[in-house]
Amino acid sequence: MSQKNSFVREVADKKYEYGFSTEVETEIIEKGLSEEVIRLISHKKGEPEWLLDFRLEAYRYWLTMEEPSWGHLKMPKIDYQNISYYADPTRTKTEKGKGEIDPELMKTFDKLGIPLEERLALSGTAVDAVMDSVSVKTTFREKLQEKGIIFCSISEAVREYPELVKEYLGSVVPYRDNFFAALNSAVFSDGSFAYIPKGVRCPMELSTYFRINARGTGQFERTLLVCDDDAYVSYLEGCTAPMRDENQLHAAIVEIVVKENAEVKYSTVQNWYPGDSEGKGGVLNLVTKRGHLRGANSKLSWTQVETGSAITWKYPSCILSGDGSQAEFYSVAVTNHYQQADTGTKMIHIGKNTKSTIISKGISAGKSQNSYRGLVKVAHTADGARNYSSCDSLLLGSACGAHTFPYMDIHNESAVVEHEATTSKISEDQLFYCNQRGIPTEDAIGLIVNGYAKDVLNKLPMEFAVEAQKLLGVSLEGTIG
Amino acid sequence: MNAEKQYIDLFAECRTMIDGHSVLALNARRDEAFHAFQEIGFPSKKVERYKYTDVSALFLPDYGLNINRLDIPVNPYDAFRCDVPNLSTSLYFVVNDRFYDKVLPKVSLPQGVVVTSFQKAAEVYPHLLEKYYGQLADAKTDAINALNTMLAQDGLFIYVPKGVVVERPLQIVNILRADVDLMVNRRVLIVLEESAQMKCLFCDHSIDDVNFMATQVCEVFVGENAHLELYELEETHVKTHRVANMYVRQSAYSTTTMDSITLHNGYTRNQTDVMLDGEGCETNMYGCVIADKQQHVENNTLIDHRVSHCISNECYKYVLDGSSIGAFAGRVLVREGAQKTVSQETNANLCATRSARMYTQPMLEIYADDVKCSHGSTVGQINDAALFYMRQRGIPEEEARLLLKFAFVSDVIASIPMDALRDRLHYLVEKRFRGELSKCEGCKLCK
Numbered sequence: 001m002s003q004k005n006s007f008v009r010e011v012a013d014k015k016y017e018y019g020f021s022t023e024v025e026t027e028i029i030e031k032g033l034s035e036e037v038i039r040l041i042s043h044k045k046g047e048p049e050w051l052l053d054f055r056l057e058a059y060r061y062w063l064t065m066e067e068p069s070w071g072h073l074k075m076p077k078i079d080y081q082n083i084s085y086y087a088d089p090t091r092t093k094t095e096k097g098k099g100e101i102d103p104e105l106m107k108t109f110d111k112l113g114i115p116l117e118e119r120l121a122l123s124g125t126a127v128d129a130v131m132d133s134v135s136v137k138t139t140f141r142e143k144l145q146e147k148g149i150i151f152c153s154i155s156e157a158v159r160e161y162p163e164l165v166k167e168y169l170g171s172v173v174p175y176r177d178n179f180f181a182a183l184n185s186a187v188f189s190d191g192s193f194a195y196i197p198k199g200v201r202c203p204m205e206l207s208t209y210f211r212i213n214a215r216g217t218g219q220f221e222r223t224l225l226v227c228d229d230d231a232y233v234s235y236l237e238g239c240t241a242p243m244r245d246e247n248q249l250h251a252a253i254v255e256i257v258v259k260e261n262a263e264v265k266y267s268t269v270q271n272w273y274p275g276d277s278e279g280k281g282g283v284l285n286l287v288t289k290r291g292h293l294r295g296a297n298s299k300l301s302w303t304q305v306e307t308g309s310a311i312t313w314k315y316p317s318c319i320l321s322g323d324g325s326q327a328e329f330y331s332v333a334v335t336n337h338y339q340q341a342d343t344g345t346k347m348i349h350i351g352k353n354t355k356s357t358i359i360s361k362g363i364s365a366g367k368s369q370n371s372y373r374g375l376v377k378v379a380h381t382a383d384g385a386r387n388y389s390s391c392d393s394l395l396l397g398s399a400c401g402a403h404t405f406p407y408m409d410i411h412n413e414s415a416v417v418e419h420e421a422t423t424s425k426i427s428e429d430q431l432f433y434c435n436q437r438g439i440p441t442e443d444a445i446g447l448i449v450n451g452y453a454k455d456v457l458n459k460l461p462m463e464f465a466v467e468a469q470k471l472l473g474v475s476l477e478g479t480i481g
Numbered sequence: 482m483n484a485e486k487q488y489i490d491l492f493a494e495c496r497t498m499i500d501g502h503s504v505l506a507l508n509a510r511r512d513e514a515f516h517a518f519q520e521i522g523f524p525s526k527k528v529e530r531y532k533y534t535d536v537s538a539l540f541l542p543d544y545g546l547n548i549n550r551l552d553i554p555v556n557p558y559d560a561f562r563c564d565v566p567n568l569s570t571s572l573y574f575v576v577n578d579r580f581y582d583k584v585l586p587k588v589s590l591p592q593g594v595v596v597t598s599f600q601k602a603a604e605v606y607p608h609l610l611e612k613y614y615g616q617l618a619d620a621k622t623d624a625i626n627a628l629n630t631m632l633a634q635d636g637l638f639i640y641v642p643k644g645v646v647v648e649r650p651l652q653i654v655n656i657l658r659a660d661v662d663l664m665v666n667r668r669v670l671i672v673l674e675e676s677a678q679m680k681c682l683f684c685d686h687s688i689d690d691v692n693f694m695a696t697q698v699c700e701v702f703v704g705e706n707a708h709l710e711l712y713e714l715e716e717t718h719v720k721t722h723r724v725a726n727m728y729v730r731q732s733a734y735s736t737t738t739m740d741s742i743t744l745h746n747g748y749t750r751n752q753t754d755v756m757l758d759g760e761g762c763e764t765n766m767y768g769c770v771i772a773d774k775q776q777h778v779e780n781n782t783l784i785d786h787r788v789s790h791c792i793s794n795e796c797y798k799y800v801l802d803g804s805s806i807g808a809f810a811g812r813v814l815v816r817e818g819a820q821k822t823v824s825q826e827t828n829a830n831l832c833a834t835r836s837a838r839m840y841t842q843p844m845l846e847i848y849a850d851d852v853k854c855s856h857g858s859t860v861g862q863i864n865d866a867a868l869f870y871m872r873q874r875g876i877p878e879e880e881a882r883l884l885l886k887f888a889f890v891s892d893v894i895a896s897i898p899m900d901a902l903r904d905r906l907h908y909l910v911e912k913r914f915r916g917e918l919s920k921c922e923g924c925k926l927c928k
Contacts (some may be wrong), residue, residue, distance in 0.1 A: 033913045101922040318628050320704065393847070395847065395849075398820070398849060398851070401848040403844070404844060404845040406858070408840065408841045408860060410832060412832070413833060417860040417861070418859045421855060421856050423844075423854040425852070425855050426850055
């Protein structure tokens, strides 16, 4: 018993690895949200008129909306006037340092293991690093440019490729979509933009690293990914935040357009600060992610490993309008302590012979609540649509909850839709078997959980898979009692 | 005009009349229900539990109500024969929302067993009625319960005392009979005391070609170690709307088996909430829906595991033809501390035409860790390979399709332990698939 306690204490001390904050000169605008603030953000970013109009329209619509409450979540009341909507850590006081990255910032990203210096980037991944509201640096831009691939921050894209941005921004997630989408459309700061032209196979993984640093701010990034005919791209996303005892809001939008025969792989390892073991603080992760498979035989695959955030409320979705398009969703969601997750996916079949697969693994421990919520909709036009969903939940501890809310709306007689779900705890037999062979219980749990999540982890790109595996271990340590 | 207004007005106007033709136990709860109904109104489709059925639209038309309790001029024993005739049952009728007690079957029930109307029960067993009536169906949170509690004037009361085994199944035939569009508010109260056993079959029929709106609230108490089998068979017509709420509370070591079979209907919403209140309970719920034309059938279930060591099984099958709409929402809730729960939920659906629609939502909500819960749900169509195999062997396509559909639902029917009922249902389902109307076979009323 005492041994167990000492282990728990050890882990409690270990806590969140990325919880440091960076002392960097950051320009933060006044707290509060109004048309003036939106104009100010737009002005600071030097945006064209049409984008300001887009923001204002979204803001006015947002004002008419009510905050949703249907999630299986206990949400703290968010005071939207008590958040600063723009924080820029790259702005140094003197004009002298302009254009160069603050060495403190460099150190931060080094510490997080994100190589911003290209000579260090042996991993061969192009990175767009976003801290608070601003993209700090995008690597490998020139090399990608040679192939015609555009990879830059969305602010730059607005300036340099306004036509492309104008065409696709809001075309997958319109600002009227939901409350947080409207908010994001009004105040979005930075994010990544990628355009893969026809027939190009992106030679390296594109990746965005999001970091919230400043206190009292929210992050509202916007990612737009367009994959033209016959192109391919694999995109990674990672996130961390410092430990703060307040809740920080993260309301992002990710839009993906996939055209004929194109393929996009989108992987997320979400490790926002989950709050402390008492449930204090942590990031509220309220994100709208959606891909539109417009072309025939296009393919989109979402893979997510969710270990962080006090509250995760997101449904990376796919609209399968191209005939023969395929979508996949692989998810591992881990919740511990007082974390809450209500996550899953939506697969909307519109085109003929479309196919989707959903594999979701939930792991709940401590006093956390973990829900899978998913919709499979087959429109009457979607002849021969096929879906397979499987959601498993693993319970570690008697005070946590695991829930499954699958929705299936079938409007076509030729569709085949299957769903199955199981909920159980770690089998005593498996544990006993491991113990018997000299594997201590803690390690055995790790082993079993990793085996359980393997289906999803296998879908992640190599370097992410290693990180995710480690994260799973850290998130769950000390949960057995 | 919103749908609630006419009922609020009606209640305010006719309150004395409603009370006058009813009994104290029912009258005592009307005020509370009325206030709740005024406050909550009919649920919109935005309410999660009602998202598949637009209830307020159902209640919008102007239906007549028999508040004065005028007599029904027929003797159902002479005029009507139910579809399940070969079964040796104790047969009772509920005509519209009134228990028919002018003529009663010549069967002797075991000592102490009561099958009667609320009117009678209020005279003879007022303490029982008061103790159990309205205990499970919460009028404050559910508009259907509130409306029913407001307007119900009579009901069916079944009571089985401690240790009594009712060998012969009870058969309750609900007949809807009217010359004008009619709304009925049925109320059922079933109480099984400790170690009692009973089998009960409810058959729903509507025999006049007018619009019917039937609400039904059924409260069932299953005592410790008691055993209840409850079957519901709906064979009404397209002009019948049925909104039924059933609440079951099971005490320790009790077993219930519930079957809900919808063969013919118009618009049906069955909501069944089972509360497992004592350790070692077992609940089996089966459902079978065969729908075509514009029919709409929703089964909405909740199994609430409140304590440890309980078992629940659920299996619902739908076969949808024409432009019918099927919906299934099954929620299994395992509360904190309900360890060693075993729960299984299956929903399989066959969509036979393009315009048929199926919504399914099997939910698990689990707050205990030592449990084994699973659910599975499928929507698909007849297997081409199987069809080909049969045709290859000389079975005509139509016949082959029929056989496959029949096989699809047969496991629900096979789960019925009563042989005679099972055989009869096999026959009825087959007939249903062949498109033959069976309801007129033995009935003199609608000829």
